Amino acid sequence: MSERTLAIIKPDAVKKHVIGDIIHRYEQAGLRPVAMRMMVMAKQTAEGFYAVHKSRPFFxxxxxxMSSGPVVVLILSGDNxxxxxxxxxxxxxxxxxxxxTIRAAHGANIEFNAVHGSDSPETAKQEIAYFFPEMDVVR
Known part of the structure; x- marks a missing residue:
């Protein structure tokens, strides 16, 4: 079943210059980027994105x-x-x-773990809408 998910290459991985390797891994697994942008996330943007974790000690x-440097935000499309x-x-x-795995190869610890990915279809839909207007997504 073809679906979409949001992926973020986090500041630690961008700083290590491994964007290309991570995107290559997505493509090798049959996941096609249909939208992508590099940005520096304002702290307020990160707080909105991670609002579900607001009461957690690591928030x-x-x-x-997440607002400490550039990130690459992508929509990946493919079966499952x-x-x-x-x-x-x-x-x-x-x-x-x-x-x-990406985190084994490029993550340093539980906080600096290189990438984010949606955990369910509902979350993917919300996360994609948070970063990408529909007109920016390749069909």
Missing amino acids: DSLCTF AIKKNRDLMGATDPAKADKG
Whole structure:
């Protein structure tokens, strides 16, 4: 089943110059970028995006990190895109991520873990709408 998911290449991965490797991994797995932009997320934008975590102790440090430098925000399209991307990313903690996953290869720790990906169809729809007007998405 073809679907879309949001992916973010986080500031730590952008700083390491691994954008190309990460996008290559998406494409090798059959995920096609249909929208992409590089941006520096304002802290307020990060707070809105991660509002679901507002009561969690890591909320402020997460938002500070996500606004600390450029990110690459993408919409990936493909069969079972959400699950495929979650599998490619690996566990949130890179130390627990399977070898060969993006986080195992490029993440430093649970906070600096290289990438974000939507966790469900509902979340993907909300996250995509947060960053991309429909007219900016390739059909």
